[in-house]
Amino acid sequence: MFDQSLILEPFTFVFMQQAFVIVLLISIPTAILSCFLVLKGWALMGDAVSHSVLPGVVIAYIIGFSYVAGAFIAGMICAIMTGFLSENSRLKEDTVMGVVFSSMFGLGLVMMSKIETSVHLDHILFGDVLGLSWAEVGEAGAIALIVCSFVLLKGKDLIAFVFDHQHTKAIGLPVKLLHYGLLSLLSLTIVGALKAVGMILVIAMLIAPGATALLLTDKFEIMVLVALLISSSCSLLGVYLSFFIDSAPAPTIIVLMTITFISVFSYQILKNKSSSRALISNNS
DSSP states (O other): OOOHHHHHGGGGSHHHHHHHHHHHHHHHHHHHHHHHHHHHTOHHHHHHHHHHTHHHHHHHHHTTOOHHHHHHHHHHHHHHHHHHHHHTSSSOHHHHHHHHHHHHHHHHHHHHHHSOOSSOHHHHHHOOGGGOOHHHHHHHHHHHHHHHHHHHHHHHHHHHHHHOHHHHHHTTOOHHHHHHHHHHHHHHHHHHHHHHHHHHHHHHHHHHHHHHHHHHOSOHHHHHHHHHHHHHHHHHHHHHHHHHHTOOHHHHHHHHHHHHHHHHHHHHHHHHHHHHHHHHHHHO
16 A cells, blocks of 8 residues: 655754755756856866865865855955956966966865865765755855845846857946855855755755756746756755665766756757758758
8 A cells, every 4th residue: 555654754853954955046046057157168166166165165164254254255355366367368268277276176075174174075966955054045045145245236238148148248237246246156056955965965055956957948937937946846856766766866866967958959959850851851
């Protein structure tokens, strides 16, 4: 006989309730930003910032400062250094990003190995969504609110900046403010997701929803809605399935997002092939 209580069992544990809430809160800003990053071509920037926060976390612990502030400052330093080096050298931005984020990540690993901390390296790298408190859930909610508020206030300007940098500058919009504002939101979102999914896996949440949504639509508003649906559903389902298959929630979420992307990509290929065949048959 079908046991209904087994289906509801994950919701009876407090740590699972916290996990469901925090992944839902994280999925909102990551989904929104993923649309901007994919359209702007900043996928590597998200990777760079996510890896560069490690030395900030370690230094913040040493001086007794908030790890959230330390990680945010380190992420912004990475973004500013990338912009400065690319503007003042012949190197392309993706090359500069590769140098900067690998250097900062290496520095963070060296510091982590030499300094005794209570922050376990695996939790920073891969997240620990089942070990978070309600206070940390509140932090994630505050970050989601800040990101959503900024996007609502400056959404049209950001869309113009993403699609056409030169046009944005020509019509008098503050390009520098939009550039560093978007980078600030990126750093803030990565910091919010750091303890939940880790600095390595957060990049997938910042790219996969937007990339999948772009395959399905060419309208930005619909793209954001589809990305939100994909991100939130995969996040909740990933945490739920991890309880039964005894796996870490964060990698399970990423696997589901990957499966969704591959499914949509395969659907688009089959759709294009059938359309081509129909066109050929009509012409003949």
